[in-house]
Amino acid sequence: MRLWLALSLTLLVSACATTTPVTTPDSGQSPSQAGNGAPGSDRYAHDQDTAPMERRDVASLPEPTPKQEAPSRYGNPKTYSVWGKTYHVLPSAKGYVAEGTASWYGQKFHGYRTSSGEPFDMYRFTAAHRTLPLPTYARVTNLDNGKSLVVRINDRGPFHDDRLIDLSWAAAVRLGIEQHGTGHVRVEALSGTDSPAEQPSSTVPTAVRAAVDSPPPSSTLFLQAGAFQTQAAAQRMQMKLRTELGVASQIRNNEQGLFLVWLGPYRNDSERQQARTRVSQAGFDSPMPVSP
Structure with missing residues (x-):
């Protein structure tokens, strides 16, 4: 997990979903639209x-x-x-x-x-x-x-x-x-x-998933939500953050052998600060800004 775009040979891709939600047979629901101001x-x-x-x-x-x-x-x-x-x-x-x-x-x-x-x-x-x-x-x-x-x-x-x-x-x-x-x-x-894929013409509309909804891989702005001596403890923190806030996170190791829970990456420092405030307001310890 929209408006279909007519794309040129070099596709300008924004997301996998059109701006019009599609009801699925299993869910019976059609997601409403909401925005936070970010492109797409x-x-x-x-x-x-x-x-x-x-x-x-x-x-x-x-x-x-x-x-x-x-x-x-x-x-x-x-x-x-x-x-x-x-x-x-x-x-x-x-x-x-x-x-x-x-x-x-x-x-x-x-x-x-x-x-x-x-x-x-x-x-x-x-x-x-x-x-x-x-x-x-x-x-x-x-x-x-x-x-x-x-x-x-x-x-x-x-x-x-x-x-x-x-x-x-x-x-x-x-x-x-x-x-x-x-x-x-x-x-x-x-x-x-195994059969070859049918190649569409240059004007066939295509959607490609979620490019604008996650920061580019080159981003180096993160938040550190915790440091733990065991991977299991770090995974519990990661799961709690995912379940309660739905934030993107990852577990990293440092030179001291600790397991670090990092949130992000974020596109800019303003976005990172907003995420830090949101995590704190949800009752978690205030995460610290970090970069690789």
Whole structure:
């Protein structure tokens, strides 16, 4: 988890969802629009991404079955650009295997259109990838715990260089990644999507997910919410901040062997100070500004 834009060969991309919310069959709800003044922020009902308020049991949810599907008309341009970086969509998923960091997305994008034109449903096993053809079926394996799951990739993202794939909330729960926020995974494309992707004309409208809703990877402005001697304690703090405030966070190590909970990154110091005030007003200790 909008107005469709007619894009040129070099796409100016703003987000995966159109400004018009789409009601999904499962939720029965259409998110309202709200904005905080940031470019593109009025396209979503929520400023921050969170887990769903209604936590459904996904343990018995069936995995998608790989099958041959027609390429998405909207989701497979030859190239597109986000934050000044150009991505080249692969003509085929055949033989694709990669390892890297998985993150996840949920409530903020639920019900809005993905890059393939379908509504994002955080209760289904889907994912976002920068370059695989849409749709692609892939097996994602959490290398930290051995759990494995088939997902259907129908969206673009994540646009941080240190991340490989964005999982739906349900997929993250099933793989044991939700509470940690990220996980080390292997992504293997499955044979249902080996056919070449249909390449659209230069005027075909495309949406690409969430580029304006997170700061560029180059940002170095963070807040430190805590320092802990154990990773488990840091993860508890991270989860509490995510659950209560929906803030983006990560855990880092310092030279003293402590586990640091960092919030951000932020686009500018004003945004960072606003986040610091919000965290303090919510009853947490006031976080300190830090930079890598």
